[in-house]
Amino acid sequence: xxxxxxxxxxxxxxxxxxxxxxxxxxxxxxxxxxxxxxxxxxxxxxxxxxxxxxxxxxxxxxxxxxxxxxxxxxxxxxxxxxxxxxxxxxxxxxxxxxxxxxxxxxxxxxxxxxxxxxxxxxxxxxxxxxxxxxxxxxxxxxxxxxxxxxxxxxxxxxxxxxxxxxxxxxxxxxxxxxxxxxxxxxxxxxxxxxxxxxxx
Amino acid sequence: xxxxxxxxxxxxxxxxxxxxxxxxxxxxxxxxxxxxxxxxxxxxxxxxxxxxxxxxxxxxxxxxxxxxxxxxxxxxxxxxxxxxxxxxxxxxxxxxxxxxxxxxxxxxxxxxxxxxxxxxxxxxxxxxxxxxxxxxxxxxxxxxxxxxxxxxxxxxxxxxxxxxxxxxxxxxxxxxxxxxxxxxxxxxxx
Numbered sequence: 001x002x003x004x005x006x007x008x009x010x011x012x013x014x015x016x017x018x019x020x021x022x023x024x025x026x027x028x029x030x031x032x033x034x035x036x037x038x039x040x041x042x043x044x045x046x047x048x049x050x051x052x053x054x055x056x057x058x059x060x061x062x063x064x065x066x067x068x069x070x071x072x073x074x075x076x077x078x079x080x081x082x083x084x085x086x087x088x089x090x091x092x093x094x095x096x097x098x099x100x101x102x103x104x105x106x107x108x109x110x111x112x113x114x115x116x117x118x119x120x121x122x123x124x125x126x127x128x129x130x131x132x133x134x135x136x137x138x139x140x141x142x143x144x145x146x147x148x149x150x151x152x153x154x155x156x157x158x159x160x161x162x163x164x165x166x167x168x169x170x171x172x173x174x175x176x177x178x179x180x181x182x183x184x185x186x187x188x189x190x191x192x193x194x195x196x197x198x199x200x
Numbered sequence: 201x202x203x204x205x206x207x208x209x210x211x212x213x214x215x216x217x218x219x220x221x222x223x224x225x226x227x228x229x230x231x232x233x234x235x236x237x238x239x240x241x242x243x244x245x246x247x248x249x250x251x252x253x254x255x256x257x258x259x260x261x262x263x264x265x266x267x268x269x270x271x272x273x274x275x276x277x278x279x280x281x282x283x284x285x286x287x288x289x290x291x292x293x294x295x296x297x298x299x300x301x302x303x304x305x306x307x308x309x310x311x312x313x314x315x316x317x318x319x320x321x322x323x324x325x326x327x328x329x330x331x332x333x334x335x336x337x338x339x340x341x342x343x344x345x346x347x348x349x350x351x352x353x354x355x356x357x358x359x360x361x362x363x364x365x366x367x368x369x370x371x372x373x374x375x376x377x378x379x380x381x382x383x384x385x386x387x388x389x390x
Contacts, residue, residue: 011360045333045337047236048233051229051236053224060250061228062217065217068254070215
């Protein structure tokens with residue numbers, strides 16, 4: 001019997017084959033190698049298919065790109081703190097914790113953040129506003145917040161430059177605002193109860 | 201084809217987020233498969249994916265030949281997988297003897313690169329062929345010829361010949377891609 005052609009190899013791989021072909025395979029190293037090669041290829045393809053990324057993994061990779069990837073147009077601003085935490089207005093006080101305002105400046109932009117305790121214990125709500133030193137804030141800009149504890153969220157800034165991120169876990173986090181080719185990076189933020197601030 | 205990788209890298213470097221997602225939708229499963237094959241569990245494979253993605257963000261602009269992106273990602277995945285396993289598990293588990301034939305490092309690298317080629321070859325197939333192979337050869341358990349015929353609007357008797365044609369097309373793409381294959385390097389810092 002001459003060598004099995006590739007179509008016969010494909011059939012054998014699919015489970016069909018004659019007794020004559022089976023006996024040829026036992027004797028012919030080349031055909032057996034060919035069949036093994038294709039079985040390995042199909043197994044490998046199956047492994048790849050079974051490792052397809054789910055939505056959460058894609059989302060995490062998006063956040064990674066937004067945080068650390070190249071900026072589309074180019075200008076990045078590293079923000080600096082211009083005003084430390086200050087007691088909030090009485091109305092913002094909830095429970096034993098005080099909402100605090102913090103302002104950051106980056107180039108011609110300013111981000112003001114207000115942190116207040118969330119309804120869930122150990123979590124906080126973050127409200128902020130992006131101001132542009134008299135200039136218009138580009139429409140549909142985004143804010144991405146991530147923490148070392150696996151928390152990540154993304155929100156769209158409204159037409160007044162305001163945004164809100166709810167349920168941020170206590171601890172260090174990073175907030176990045178970007179839009180219109182500009183980007184402000186607030187690295188090393190600490191979200192949590194403000195020690196020594198009684199909120200009055 | 202391979203030039204698609206060059207375009208993809210260029211788009212990523214220009215800050216195109218969708219290109220970044222496209223890159224991982226394509227190569228992410230290969231990275232995880234390499235990690236699994238290196239001995240990672242599914243949780244560790246996800247960590248390897250994140251590590252390789254970070255390495256790509258830092259090193260993408262240093263890739264000398266963007267057409268070798270897949271090979272570079274597979275190599276980085278293997279390195280990160282071993283690094284992760286080494287940190288998390290006692291050394292003796294890594295080097296414990298086994299009666300099963302362990303592939304040599306060269307064989308392992310070769311198989312990782314084969315994964316990259318297979319991934320590319322499958323995605324370069326036309327839509328119908330890809331569907332047919334996924335259903336008839338990759339699904340577990342495989343879909344029956346009768347069900348495939350019904351879904352594709354074919355006679356059951358023509359499913360077998362079409363499957364063979366599709367596998368032949370796959371073989372041609374694999375051969376073509378294999379001819380171009382070689383290693384990739386990241387230059388510069390990091």
